Amino acid sequence: MTPTPAPLRVAILSFAHVHAASYVALLRDRPDVELLTADPDAATAPADELRGAAFAAEHGAAYVDTYEEALAWRPDAVVVCSENSRHREVVLAAAAAGAHVLCEKPLATRVADAEEMVAACEAAGVRLMTAYPVRFSPEFVTLRRLVASGALGTVLGGTGTNNGKVPAGRAWFTDPDLAGGGALADHVVHLADLLDALLGEEAVAVRAVSNRVLHGGDPKVRAETGALVSITYAGGAEVTVDCSWSVPDGAPTWGGLTLQVVGTGGTVEIDPFAAHVGGLVADGARQAWLGFGENLDALMLEHFLGCVRTGETPGPDGRVGLRTLRVVAAAQRSVAEGGAVVRLAS
Amino acid sequence: MSSPTLTVGLVGAGGIARAHAPAWRALGADLVVHSTDGAPGLAAAHGGRVARGLDELLDVADVVDVVTPTPSHLEVASAALEAGRHVLCEKPLGRTSRDAVAMLEAARAADRQLYPGHVVRFFPEYALMRQAVRAGEIGAPAVLRFARGGMFPAWSPWFADDAQSGGVVLDLMIHDLDLARWTAGEVTSVHATRRSLDADGARHTLAHAVLTHAGGAISHVRGLWGAPHTTFRTSFHVAGDAGVLRYDSADAAGVRSDLPPVPSGGQDRPAPAAGESPYLTEIREFARAFTASGTALAPDDPHQPRVSAVDGVIAVELAEAALASVESGEPVAVDTAARASALTAADLETTGSRA
Numbered sequence: 001m002t003p004t005p006a007p008l009r010v011a012i013l014s015f016a017h018v019h020a021a022s023y024v025a026l027l028r029d030r031p032d033v034e035l036l037t038a039d040p041d042a043a044t045a046p047a048d049e050l051r052g053a054a055f056a057a058e059h060g061a062a063y064v065d066t067y068e069e070a071l072a073w074r075p076d077a078v079v080v081c082s083e084n085s086r087h088r089e090v091v092l093a094a095a096a097a098g099a100h101v102l103c104e105k106p107l108a109t110r111v112a113d114a115e116e117m118v119a120a121c122e123a124a125g126v127r128l129m130t131a132y133p134v135r136f137s138p139e140f141v142t143l144r145r146l147v148a149s150g151a152l153g154t155v156l157g158g159t160g161t162n163n164g165k166v167p168a169g170r171a172w173f174t175d176p177d178l179a180g181g182g183a184l185a186d187h188v189v190h191l192a193d194l195l196d197a198l199l200g201e202e203a204v205a206v207r208a209v210s211n212r213v214l215h216g217g218d219p220k221v222r223a224e225t226g227a228l229v230s231i232t233y234a235g236g237a238e239v240t241v242d243c244s245w246s247v248p249d250g251a252p253t254w255g256g257l258t259l260q261v262v263g264t265g266g267t268v269e270i271d272p273f274a275a276h277v278g279g280l281v282a283d284g285a286r287q288a289w290l291g292f293g294e295n296l297d298a299l300m301l302e303h304f305l306g307c308v309r310t311g312e313t314p315g316p317d318g319r320v321g322l323r324t325l326r327v328v329a330a331a332q333r334s335v336a337e338g339g340a341v342v343r344l345a346s
Numbered sequence: 347m348s349s350p351t352l353t354v355g356l357v358g359a360g361g362i363a364r365a366h367a368p369a370w371r372a373l374g375a376d377l378v379v380h381s382t383d384g385a386p387g388l389a390a391a392h393g394g395r396v397a398r399g400l401d402e403l404l405d406v407a408d409v410v411d412v413v414t415p416t417p418s419h420l421e422v423a424s425a426a427l428e429a430g431r432h433v434l435c436e437k438p439l440g441r442t443s444r445d446a447v448a449m450l451e452a453a454r455a456a457d458r459q460l461y462p463g464h465v466v467r468f469f470p471e472y473a474l475m476r477q478a479v480r481a482g483e484i485g486a487p488a489v490l491r492f493a494r495g496g497m498f499p500a501w502s503p504w505f506a507d508d509a510q511s512g513g514v515v516l517d518l519m520i521h522d523l524d525l526a527r528w529t530a531g532e533v534t535s536v537h538a539t540r541r542s543l544d545a546d547g548a549r550h551t552l553a554h555a556v557l558t559h560a561g562g563a564i565s566h567v568r569g570l571w572g573a574p575h576t577t578f579r580t581s582f583h584v585a586g587d588a589g590v591l592r593y594d595s596a597d598a599a600g601v602r603s604d605l606p607p608v609p610s611g612g613q614d615r616p617a618p619a620a621g622e623s624p625y626l627t628e629i630r631e632f633a634r635a636f637t638a639s640g641t642a643l644a645p646d647d648p649h650q651p652r653v654s655a656v657d658g659v660i661a662v663e664l665a666e667a668a669l670a671s672v673e674s675g676e677p678v679a680v681d682t683a684a685r686a687s688a689l690t691a692a693d694l695e696t697t698g699s700r701a
Contacts, residue, residue, distance in 0.1 A: 156541045156552040159493065159568055163585075207537055207677065209556060209564045213488035214587050226489040226585070228556050228566050230539055238539040240554040240566050244489040246585035262552045264545035266573045339535060339558065339677050 007034045008308060011075040013067055013090050014082035015039040015055045017104045018170055019131070022297045023079050024059045033305070037061045038070040041082065046171050071097040077308045079131075080104060083178040084185065088113040095124040100308045102129045102301075106189045106328060107321030109180025114325045118318040127311070128318030129304050132193040133296035134257055135316050136303065137272035140194060143261065146268050147198050153264030155199065157238035160191035164255030166215050166225060166245040174221045182223025184210060184331050187243035192324035193316055194259055195231070195239060202323060205232040206330035207341045214246055229331045252278075252289035272296075351376055352633060355407030355431070357400065357422050358414040359384035360502055362436050362463070366411055367392040369629040378403050381414075404429040409636050412436060413463075415504045416511055420445040427456040432636045434629070436463040438520050438665065439658040441512060446662040450655050450689065457641045461632050461651055462658025466521040466580075467528060468628040470621055471593045473652075475584060476529050478591060485588025487530045487563040492522035495570025496578035498549050506549055514551045515540065515672070516665040519569035523668070524653075524661040526557050526565035529584065532683035533557050537676075538668035548574055555668045560683055645690070656689045 010033050012023055027035045042052030056063035064070050070078075071093060077100040080090045087108050094101050101121060107130050108114040121128035134140055146152050164187065167173035179185055192203070210227035226244040233239070247255040256273035277290035307314045330342040352375040356363055359381035367388060370377055377394025379385045380403045385396045397403035400422070404410065410426035412419055412435040423435045433453065439462050440446035453460035466472050479487060495518070499505040511517045515538065527533055540553035550572055557565040570576070581594040600620055631651045638649040660682050667678040 153545055153573075154543055156543060156550060157539075157554070158552075159491075159554070159566075161491070161583075205675070207556075209535075209537075209558050211488060211562050211564060213486050213562055214585065216486075216587060226564065228489065228564050230537060230554060230556060232539060236541055238541045238552065238554055240539075240556065240568065242489060242491055242566060242583075244585060246489050246590060248589055251590075262550075262570060262572060264543055264548075264550045264573065266575065267570070339537065341537075341676055 005032070005309070007032050008077060008305060009034050009036070009073065009075040010305075011035075011070040011073065011078045011099070012037045012061070013070060013078050013080050013094070014041060014086070015051050016041065016045070016083045016086070016170065016172060017081035018167075019104065019297065020055075020081040021059060023081065023301065024061045026295075026298050026301055028059070028061055035061055036064060036070055036073055036075065038064050038067055040066050041086065049170060067093055071099065075099045077102065077304070083172045084180045085109045085178050088117055091117045091128070092120050095120045095126050098124060098126060100127040102131055102304045103318075103321065104131045105321065106180060106185055106325050107318065108325060109185070111322070111325055111329050114318075114322040118322050121318055127307055127314055128321070129307065129314035130193070130316045130318060130321030130324075131300065132190060132316040132320075133300045134190050134272055135193060135197060136294070136296050136299035137270075138294060139270040139272040143259070143268055143270050144198055147261065147263070151265055152261060152268060153266075155237050155261060155263045158195075158259060158261040160195070160239060160241040160257075160259045162187040162190050162241070162243050162255070162257045163246045165247045165249055165251065166218070166221060171220060174223060176223040179223070181328070181332055182221070183225055183243050183245045184208065184227045184229070184335070185328055186245075188229055188241055188328050188331060189324045190257060191241050191243075191259060192231070192327045193320055195233070196320050196323055197316070198261065199233050199235065199237055201234040201237070203231045203327050203330070203344055204234050205341055205343050206230070206327055206334055207339060208331035208334040209339050210335050214244065224335070227331070227335070231327060252287040253291060352637060353378060353406055353408050355380065355397065355403040355410045355426070356388070356394070357381065357403065357410060357412050359388040360413065360415075363388055363413040365623070365625045366413060366629060367394065369623060369626040370411070372626055373630060373633050375633070378406055400425065404431060407431055409434065409633075415502070416441045416517070420449050423449050423460070424452040427452045427458050427460065430456060430458060432459040434461050434463060434632050435658070437658065438512065438516050438662045439655070440662055441510065441516070443659065443663045443666050446659040447689075450659050453642070453655060459635055459639070459642055460655040461635070462653060462655060462661070463628065464521065464524050464653045464658065464661065465624055465628045466525055467653050468624040468631070470624070471598070472525055472582070475582065475591050475593065476525075479529055479584060479586070483589060484584060484586030484591055487559075487561070487584060487586045489585045490526060490530055490563060490565040491568075491583040492525055492565065493568040493582070494518055494522055494580045495568070495572055495576065497574050497576040498551070498571040500548065500574070512665060512669065514553050514569040514571045515555070515668050516662070518571065519553060519555060519567050519668070520661050520665045522567040522569070523555065523557070523664040524657065526559075526567060527660065527664065527682060528657075530559045530561065530563040530565055532560040532686065533664060533680055534560050536664060536667040536671055536678050536680055538671040540672045553668075553672070555671075557664075656686055659689055660685055
């Protein structure tokens, strides 16, 4: 009989990201995990956002006041959910403490920060994973299989959309200093990650245009809300991504992600968030959207914990987090230069 | 026009002629056909007759419908205009903007009507979307996406020759370049990418264009000439600060069948989701304009169709800018607002010199 392995100690560091609640719920009840949380920057958030000890109590998670206390507990792994610009300090501290890291996306707000984080984790011998849950969707797994098997032939390119509502509930998402930008920083990385995995090639040219027509009158939204990004990959594939926060506030679901890939063998399009029961409820006053399908956060955490146990390199690792951040940085530079094409050394 | 029955001279007998001919017949027009290939078959199929040559066609026709391959549009349309005939010319108006402008000038000089066959403006899904956008239903347009694609047009060899057809950008994406401008307004820059590969004995081309509009909106236009089995499909997603309108022909079928597969390839052009043929809607609107006056219509004439020759010229110029961007790898600055007023002012000058 195989002995039951000791539970893994996992610390969730910060509740800034909206996914923290999902991670707490998934890790809290696992028999193979001991969970501790810390959210020392809670006081910097607006008063109406549930953070810190109150958030931990609400979600039934053990809590300490500082990252130092959480890391002194000697966690095997941490999940970093701080504001994007604060990922660096938390990841560096975790690496120094010898903890494997799952870090929310984008990996950082500056390429230099991401480079430092990747190097620090490699030097410390800890695994760094970037939180790209769509990588684990069965739809993407199917697409990847069709490309790898040659069924799609040579890939000519594709079109990606990652549209959502303007982020609400966490004000920092629309503060470019903390988020690293607006819709460009928030939404391009998911598709850049899927394309990175699909093509196994780096982006060599990026061109972007953006605007603030959507939510243009909202003073809390201080970054671009709409953008189109054109990416050329080393092998010649031409992709365009719409990363806009263009889902109206009243829509029945948050948004979604689609990726259409065109090859010489034909076209495959995935829509991993499409599965739902629709209809009209509340005397016809509201559209229903009862979404179902795999819990992508659960699949991602399962993969991460497996890598923590075995020492394997996670699927979306820190290096892909860095490569995809380079695409975002190039897109932002293109916008700043009035839509100039930014060429990247591969 | 004195005669109650319009005589239409159809020059060309290819795919688009087969879409136009029944529309003209449904409107009660007499058809005369001239083509280097296929005229007898087309005439027989639609109750028309074959002209002995272009000269005879120009003699008897009230209106000339130019449905030849793109490179000959200017020559045929100019001959018709010089002979005093109104002209419907299939899109693109010309292989180059120089040709398109020359055609516009020929129409001005002859004081005759010229319209480009931008039929997608007459597809109900696009017409309704644009009407709703103009009515403010989605607020200010912000980010628009238009996609169109099908099998590589292997049914006629000239499409594969970029020098003749301009490829997927000029022949197919010109529809959505025109629609983006029609919906979100004048354009200030165009950036485009394209990848073309030969595989399994067939050509495959995917292209993207991104437009920046003067009003601040941005548009993505995607065109595909794909694998031989590709089903023709068009879609749009138009987001503004007060709402979103979307359409996908793949979701719009009023009939869903599950029958043994048809062994032939994809469709060469889309079947309408519902309602009458958009080619009939288009040609009815042009015929109304043609029969309203024997000469060019005043700009404010209520018979002006929803698409003008100036729109047709600008659509070619946008496609040319996209092709230039593909070549250079850099965005191309354009000013369609200035072009529209310059091309329209030429009309006023011509009118003025005549007066």
